[in-house]
Amino acid sequence: MRGRGAHRAAATAVVVGSLILLTLLALPIVALLLRGGAAGLAQLGADRELRGALALTAQTATLATLITVALGTPLAWLLARERMPGGAVVGALLDLPLLIPHPVAGMALLLAFGRASPAGAALAQVGLAIVGSRTGIVLAMLFVAAPLYVSAAREAIARVDERYESVARTLGDSPTRAAWRVTRPLAGRGLLAAAVVMWARAVSEFGAIVILTYNPKVASVLSYDRFTGEGLDAALPVAAVLVILAVVPLLVLRSLRGTAALGEPAR
Amino acid sequence: MRPLGFAILVSWLSVARPCAATPAPRADTVVVFTAASLALPFRVALDSFARRTGTVVHQENGASLELARRITDLHRVPDVIALADQEVFPQLLVPRATAWYVRFARNRMVVAYTARSTAATRMTAADWHHTLLRSDVRVGRSDPKLAPVGYRTLLLYRLAEAHYRQPGLAARLERRTPPSLLRANASELVALLQAGELDYIVDYESLARANRLRFVRLPSEIDLGDPALASWYARASVRVVRRTDATTYSGAPIVYAASVPRGAPHPAAGARFLAYLLSPAGQAVLRAQAVDALAIPRFVGDSVPAALHPSKR
């Protein structure tokens, strides 16, 4: 009897705790949508600035994510398979950008890649600048969000037993080929989830972006702008529309389960 | 007589506290919203005030318009609000958020730069506009839709056009800053200048001094710094079009204003801080931070707290 009572208490605690957290997360979003959702959607037709900001946000976030997936997945593999000397240090360093307050991150980027820096001068040679440009937006998004991707991708790859790759190698695959033919499909779902997290983080970034690029405006900067210039009621529709439009690709991606392309291993 | 009155008031306040009939059970708190260009001077003033009175001080900085919106839209009310443009008060805050405000300091526009700026050697008070028009320099200014310093820059350009008798000068100067080099407020411009992303910015003298930037003094006819030239400034106007409304700003001397808004959580503490700020001691602190405090602060509106205004206007 005591055992059952304790079990019921634990189950209740789990349910209540979950409900509290879910409410905390859902309530502000619901409030936002209620207050600004309708207005925002209605505005989309006529408000060219809003459409432009949303498009810019989507494009830059997607570009930042693609770059990170291309460069970060091999890095995540090296870290997961512990092939990197000093890998523990590298892993810890990778988490640093997550700790830096966002405006500070923007300033750090300015110092490292601004016009007055060696890297910035090199960029200028190829016609790239980070201030007031899409390049700056992508760079800021990458800085704050790439660590999230690499961490999550590393976990996803580590969960795929290394011996699958070993077997593939004895069957004639080079390390890259083995990772591509075996580990990638098996880790695919985890990698996709990691990319979704990165994209969402990039879309929501404000502090680091606004230091580098105020114009052209991404959606977060536009909503701040409208709040400052016109008031809360002008800012909310922007935010609400961003949430609504972002939910669609997120849902689509999250629902991609167990397709043949991803080859989810048996549980 | 006013300064004497304030001196007596302040000394009375500082002596009276330890003899208060009912000693405060814990330290007072005061929350201050400060315009970006006043951030540093007010921090020093607040620290000094805190040392004198033991009040716990909280300061929040932001663009003047954003701070006003916090009160009107977000209903977050401070004990003192200090803005870079007195115009924001009648525009947004009076009478709903506050019934009065006090003009306490003035400022002027300058062109600031650093030793690294392109053509820095060519920048002179007489010739500044030609240097800014060079195609190899990057000129930054603030967004007129968001910050007073933004539309003041445009007014400066228009006054310069009249002053130098060069039709079209204002438009050409305005075009020299593409959208990518616009920023939301005065302090962000300073940051970019210091980082080497900009060669020249049009900004407040107080910021240029406080950040030890090089700057040129512009003719008083155009720099919006002399109250005596108010009517001359008023000849220039700029229409700022936002999405849903448009405002026309006329040139006026740059005056900083402050108030204790309605619904402040600690109005008495707010009034005390403001009184300190307006006192010679407070003014000395401000001047040490390159803020040109008005010798005689001027109140606008009614229901000014007794602590600040012993005799009725």
Added chain:
Amino acid sequence: MIEVASLAAHAGAFRLHDVSFTLPRGAWGIVLGSAGAGKTTLLETIAGVRRAAAGRVSLRGADVTHVAPEARGVGIVYQQAFLFPHLSVERNVRYGAADPAHALDIARRLGAGHLLARGVRDLSGGERQMVALARALAPRPDILLLDEPFAAVDPRGRTRLRRELRALQRELSLTVLHVTHDFGEAGTLGDLAILLDGGRLVQAAAPAALFHRPASAAAAEFLGAENVYAGTATPLEPGSDDEAGTMLFRAGSLALVGLGESAAVSHAVIRGEDVTLARERRGLSSARNVLDGVVVEVVTHGALARVTLDVGEVPLVATVTAGSVSELGLLPGSRAVATIKATAVHLC
């Protein structure tokens, strides 16, 4: 053939240390040892998926210590099979094969032909191992490494797989290195037995030699010798060039005559089945060791019985038939005489 010289490697907590042996071409080598002895590490180092920390690996006479696994021409089958879950059985089998027809042929010969179209998720243990074997053999390697491949298979499937594999091995002239912790498996399959303990090579010899002449007490215990005594020995009759000589072994009051090679003897090993029991002494016999004792315990397993005697200070275990136990009337407390030939007392 596989030749390993002073090989050392680490895999987390598992280590290999100074391991050397040679497995001739076409031979079937068995790697024995308890868990953690380094058997899997040895296989992985030979396959090249683990880097050797020291020493040399040679395959087919060539030094491959620094050669990548994909170039070594070695097939490996793990205990857990590691079939690629995202591929069908057929695609698994054909994964590394240049000749798909050959790959499918191997699969059919191993009895996996009817599984080709299926996914790998709901295969039984035996089916998984069949597929894994087919996959490893499809690229035509001449060296095959097996890591306890039959451990997860039911006994009937095990027998069948062993038979198929032996046939294939002979047909394809494969050199096989097979890890197991089941010594019985070693006896039926192996040409060479390699015993590892704590990452070190204890002994490498034909299974029968390992069995009857373990090189150390540890080896003896692993191989299930029932009687291992610690003591010292002095020579009696010297041996000839390739035979051991007889020695007198003492452990306390116990004295045994046995075969041993060097003076550095520290243990005597007697297998239970080499001990003959009788109720009383009978005249002269060629056996050099006759011990009187009292029965302490009798444990019967089916047709065999394990009888423990007290022969002075130490116990002696004899393995006899259950029938003998009842015929002789061996019960705890009854007297018995144990007879052991000197050739059955191995000194090491």
